Amino acid sequence: MIDDHPLRYPLVNELHARPFPSLEVPCHAVYVAVKQPVDAHNRDRAADRAHLLALLDRYGAAHPPEGATHHGARIGRHDLKWESHTEFVTYSAFGRGVSARPFDPAEAEVFPTDWTAAAPGKRIAACLIRVEPLPDDLAEVRACLDDWFVAESLACSWVLDEAAVIAGDFQIDPAGLMRFAVFVRPGTGTRRVGRIVQRLCEIETYRAMSMLGLGRARELTGRLNALDPELSELVAALTNKGRGAEATLDQLLGISAELETLAVRHSFRFGATGAYEALVNQRVQVLRETRFNGRQTFGEFMMRRYDPAMRTVKSAERRLAQMAARTARAGELLRTRVDVERSAQNQKLLESMDRRADLALRLQHTVEGLSVVAISYYAVSLATYLFMPLAESLHWPKSALTAGLVPLVVLAVWMMIRRIRKGMH
Structure with a gap:
C-alpha cells in the first residue's frame, strides 16, 4: 500500500477548518477582532490562547x-x-432571537467588559448584526433603515439572488460597535444566512486591517517629501564638475540606505494591505449584489470611500520604489563619474611615472659615463703598477706608459659595462 504524504490529511482538514455558522432567523451576532500591536512574526499566540481560555472558563466550556x-x-x-x-x-x-430595542448594547455583554479590557491587543473591528425575517411590505424595511442608520453613508442591497437584504452605514455607535442589519426572505437556508453574516464580519475585518496601511502610507509620504528635494539636488549636482564626486556619492549612499530601511520597514504592511484589499473585494463580489430601493450597494460604497485609501497606499508604495530606483540609477552614474575621474588621475600618474622613468634613465646613462671614468682611473693606476717593470726594462718613462694604457683601459671598461647592461635588458 502506498504511503500518504505526512501533510496530506492536515491540508485536507484545513479546507474544512472554518465552516460557516448555521443560523436560525431571527438571531443576532456579536463579533470582535483583536490585533496585537506587533507584526505577525512577533505575535504572542500563547497570550491569545490564554485570553480565549479565560472566556471559556467563565462559562465552563471545553478547551x-x-x-x-x-x-x-x-x-x-x-x-x-x-x-x-x-x-x-x-x-x-x-444568539437566537433579537432584542426589542434594535442594536441593544446589552447583546454585546456576552463578551464581559473586564475580559475585553484584558485582551492581549487592541480591538480592530467590532460588529453587532441583527438578523430578522424580511417583511412582506418592503416599506417596513425602508422605515427601519431610516431609523437605524445614517442615510448619507448607508449601503444597502439585495444579495444572493435576492435571498436577503443587507444594510450598514459603517459608522461606529457609542458602544464601539458597527451595526449591520440582515432581512432574510422566508425559506432561506440556515447555512446561507450564516454565510451572509460571516461575509459581513469578514468585510469589516479585512477593511479595517487593510486600512492600517493608510497610516503607514501617510507617515512614509511625509518622509519621502523630505527626501525628494535632497535626491533631486544630488542628481542635479551630477553635472557640476566643481563639486567633489566622492562627497556627492557619500550623500547619495546615505539617502539610498534610508530608502532601503523604509522599504524594509513598510514592505510587510503594504503587502498585507494588498492582500486584505483583495479579500474585501472578493467578499463583496460573492454576495452577488443587486440594487435595493435605489440605495448604493456595498460595492459602490467601497469604490467611493474605500478604494481611494487603497490607491493612496499603492501610490506611496510605488513612489518609494521609484525613488529607490532613481537613487540606484544616480548612484550608477555617479560611480561611473568617479571611475572616469580616477582613470584620468591614473593616466596622469602614469604619465608622471613615465617622465620620472625617462629622467632616471638619463641619470643612469650619466652615472654609467662617470662610472667608466672612475673605473678607468683606478684600472689605469693598477695597470701602470703592473707594467712598470716592463717599461723600466725598455727604458720607457712612466708618463708614456700611462698615456698608452689610458685608451686601452677606457675602451675595455666601456665594453665591459655595455655588455653587463645588455645582459640585464
Missing part, C-alpha cells in the same frame, strides 16, 4: 486542543466561534 487555530463552544445562550488568523484573532457569538 480547544493545543495548537488549535479555531474552536467552537457554547457560552451561556450563545454559540462561540473563535479563529486565529495571521495577524489577529476573532470572536463570534451567535
